Amino acid sequence: xxxxxxxxxxxxxxxxxxxxxxxxxxxxxxxxxxxxxxxxxxxxxxxxxxxxxxxxxxxxxxxxxxxxxxxxxxxxxxxxxxxxxxxxxxxxxxxxxxxxxxxxxxxxxxxxxxxxxxxxxxxxxxxxxxxxxxxxxxxxxxxxxxxxxxxxxxxxxxxxxxxxxxxxxxxxxxxxxxxxxxxxxxxxxxxxxxxxxxxxxxxxxxxxxxxxxxxxxxxxxxxxxxxxxxxxxxxxxxxxxxxxxxxxxxxxxxxxxxxxxxxxxxxxxxxxxxxxxxxxxxxxxxxxxxxxxxxxxxxxxxxxxxxxxxxxxxxxxxxxxxxxxxxxxxxxxxxxxxxxxxxxx
Amino acid sequence: xxxxxxxxxxxxxxxxxxxxxxxxxxxxxxxxxxxxxxxxxxxxxxxxxxxxxxxxxxxxxxxxxxxxxxxxxxxxxxxxxxxxxxxxxxxxxxxxxxxxxxxxxxxxxxxxxxxxxxxxxxxxxxxxxxxxxxxxxxxxxxxxxxxxxxxxxxxxxxxxxxxxxxxxxxxxxxxxxxxxxxxxxxxxxxxxxxxxxxxxxxxxxxxxxxxxxxxxxxxxxxxxxxxxxxxxxxxxxxxxxxxxxxxxxxxxxxxxxxxxxxxxxxxxxxxxxxxxxxxxxxxxxxxxxxxxxxxxxxxxxxxxxxxxxxxxxxxxxxxxxxxxxxxxxxxxxxxxxxxxxxxxxxxxxxxxxxxxxx
Numbered sequence: 001x002x003x004x005x006x007x008x009x010x011x012x013x014x015x016x017x018x019x020x021x022x023x024x025x026x027x028x029x030x031x032x033x034x035x036x037x038x039x040x041x042x043x044x045x046x047x048x049x050x051x052x053x054x055x056x057x058x059x060x061x062x063x064x065x066x067x068x069x070x071x072x073x074x075x076x077x078x079x080x081x082x083x084x085x086x087x088x089x090x091x092x093x094x095x096x097x098x099x100x101x102x103x104x105x106x107x108x109x110x111x112x113x114x115x116x117x118x119x120x121x122x123x124x125x126x127x128x129x130x131x132x133x134x135x136x137x138x139x140x141x142x143x144x145x146x147x148x149x150x151x152x153x154x155x156x157x158x159x160x161x162x163x164x165x166x167x168x169x170x171x172x173x174x175x176x177x178x179x180x181x182x183x184x185x186x187x188x189x190x191x192x193x194x195x196x197x198x199x200x201x202x203x204x205x206x207x208x209x210x211x212x213x214x215x216x217x218x219x220x221x222x223x224x225x226x227x228x229x230x231x232x233x234x235x236x237x238x239x240x241x242x243x244x245x246x247x248x249x250x251x252x253x254x255x256x257x258x259x260x261x262x263x264x265x266x267x268x269x270x271x272x273x274x275x276x277x278x279x280x281x282x283x284x285x286x287x288x289x290x291x292x293x294x295x296x297x298x299x300x301x302x303x304x305x306x307x308x309x310x311x312x313x314x315x316x317x318x319x320x321x322x323x324x325x326x327x328x329x330x331x332x333x334x335x336x337x338x339x340x341x342x343x344x345x
Numbered sequence: 346x347x348x349x350x351x352x353x354x355x356x357x358x359x360x361x362x363x364x365x366x367x368x369x370x371x372x373x374x375x376x377x378x379x380x381x382x383x384x385x386x387x388x389x390x391x392x393x394x395x396x397x398x399x400x401x402x403x404x405x406x407x408x409x410x411x412x413x414x415x416x417x418x419x420x421x422x423x424x425x426x427x428x429x430x431x432x433x434x435x436x437x438x439x440x441x442x443x444x445x446x447x448x449x450x451x452x453x454x455x456x457x458x459x460x461x462x463x464x465x466x467x468x469x470x471x472x473x474x475x476x477x478x479x480x481x482x483x484x485x486x487x488x489x490x491x492x493x494x495x496x497x498x499x500x501x502x503x504x505x506x507x508x509x510x511x512x513x514x515x516x517x518x519x520x521x522x523x524x525x526x527x528x529x530x531x532x533x534x535x536x537x538x539x540x541x542x543x544x545x546x547x548x549x550x551x552x553x554x555x556x557x558x559x560x561x562x563x564x565x566x567x568x569x570x571x572x573x574x575x576x577x578x579x580x581x582x583x584x585x586x587x588x589x590x591x592x593x594x595x596x597x598x599x600x601x602x603x604x605x606x607x608x609x610x611x612x613x614x615x616x617x618x619x620x621x622x623x624x625x626x627x628x629x630x631x632x633x634x635x636x637x638x639x640x641x642x643x644x645x646x647x648x649x650x651x652x653x654x655x656x657x658x659x660x661x662x663x664x665x666x667x668x669x670x671x672x673x674x675x676x677x678x679x680x681x682x683x684x685x686x687x688x689x690x691x692x693x694x695x696x697x698x699x700x701x702x703x
Contacts, residue, residue, distance in 0.1 A: 310660025
């Protein structure tokens with residue numbers, strides 16, 4: 001079983017080395033990366049992995065961030081020329097953590113009939129920036145994400161069987177091909193997500209992407225991205241960024257209420273790979289999930305639209321049936337009154 | 346965390362002790378039970394557990410199987426008198442199996458903002474033999490790889506709803522759903538499987554057909570569940586034994602079904618109950634080590650996810666049926682049918698009455 005990861009990047013030098021090392025260590029055999037006009041050292045990191053034989057590098061000079069086209073190209077290349085069996089279409093700020101800790105074991109138990117396995121974002125909140133490595137600082141996750149356009153929202157992601165005719169959907173969330181059936185409703189991969197890491201990165205992310213996306217006529221721009229860009233143009237990007245940052249007081253309150261959780265799993269793995277404070281004492285392997293942690297993850301995934309959508313609709317049908325019964329009862333009693341008065345005449 | 350289970354039983358002596366012993370050793374703290382006119386020894390078993398302090402026993406003498414009303418009463422008692430944090434409303438043929446931890450601990454981790462969670466009903470098939478212990482014999486369950494849309498099938502994918510203790514809760518639709526002010530559903534996660542043993546022996550099948558059929562025919566204002574109607578029809582036609590035999594999974598069918606992955610040998614309940622056996626009876630809580638429930642393997646999780654996806658598809662078809670019915674009812678009201686019926690009936694009725702007065 002060959003597992004290939006695709007990665008589209010532009011100026012992600014603060015995370016990209018760790019992202020690739022993490023996934024290669026987690027069972028990914030090869031990375032197919034598209035470098036889109038990076039100028040911050042990202043290119044050199046990718047070239048190093050390429051020289052070592054772990055990465056197939058494409059260079060894309062386009063200014064218009066044709067994400068679906070470029071990621072689809074990588075996923076097809078993985079299927080046709082690079083011998084992939086399964087593919088993860090990742091972003092540089094995502095660290096995919098499979099249920100059970102082993103991608104190979106996970107994909108081996110997926111029935112042949114299904115070609116897409118879902119993951120779900122678990123977003124980490126930005127913490128006060130003290131210039132430390134992002135994974136050393138960002139060890140706090142939000143536990144009440146919503147499915148809305150927001151920097152810390154949740155969304156599903158998809159791993160899929162390699163197919164030469166695959167089309168990767170907008171935002172790399174979905175993979176489409178005839179007969180490529182998603183196993184809906186099961187989120188077997190936690191996608192540890194670090195979308196906003198520092199003020200400087202926030203500028204880079206939202207402003208660069210907004211400008212690039214404006215050049216791409218095919219794609220709409222997410223509301224929060226437009227909001228960030230408007231704030232930037234008005235000189236108020238700090239007003240957009242600051243409310244996202246969780247300081248120590250907000251952390252204590254959030255953990256007590258269950259809205260936030262301390263999660264050092266990525267930090268600890270990356271330390272063992274030589275990132276961050278590698279000299280810190282080893283935390284040992286990440287604890288196995290418990291029924292409690294499974295419940296919290298399930299509660300986050302419950303807001304995703306394909307989570308048991310029948311149940312959501314059933315509540316509305318229940319209500320309609322009640323209203324219908326009340327209407328019928330009024331009708332019958334009115335008819336009864338009319339009949340009685342008619343008979344009295 | 347206090348978990349209270351409610352139980353509605355009528356002549357379930359072949360399963361009732363298993364039910365009580367299993368759940369009280371699996372993490373349930375207390376049981377509120379309603380005994381409805383049992384005559385087969387069920388009452389005595391419930392009374393013994395009540396005397397031992399594990400059961401609040403209600404006797405309901407109505408013949409009209411007001412299951413929603415009775416289950417609602419028990420669920421409210423569980424909340425108001427026994428401080429239940431969570432309530433599982435059960436029938437005697439349902440055995441609730443937590444996927445890891447215990448019945449209490451899988452519910453305890455659910456964030457406050459959610460008030461209900463679904464359990465996945467998994468139906469076991471009757472097997473040859475009759476007189477022995479049902480759990481020893483019935484170790485074969487149906488595994489849906491695709492939804493069954495036949496409303497009369499015993500094996501349609503179904504859910505049951507578990508809810509936080511709430512003194513104002515109302516159970517609806519054969520207690521498959523609840524209504525209550527702040528009980529937001531946690532969608533898409535099924536931490537408990539409800540093992541379902543609806544048909545267990547020829548004699549029990551005939552008894553159930555009679556009780557359920559008569560109640561649906563005479564007293565219950567919702568449509569009979571498909572297989573209940575079929576059972577009752579078979580009983581009235583004198584073919585109930587044939588009906589039962591048609592459901593029994595023999596050894597040849599089992600081999601074929603397992604190979605085709607539509608049947609699964611599942612001995613989990615049998616094995617748990619074996620651990621509770623003591624001198625011809627089953628252990629009370631404290632008499633045996635509490636049952637433990639292993640976290641499912643990755644392969645189990647994947648299979649379960651496939652079946653849960655099937656449940657979602659089945660739900661959508663059921664919803665379409667309910668919407669069809671709603672449309673029909675709405676059209677009836679919109680067309681003013683009751684008024685037209687009145688106009689058609691009232692005239693002749695008046696004439697008849699006047700003639701009578703003369």
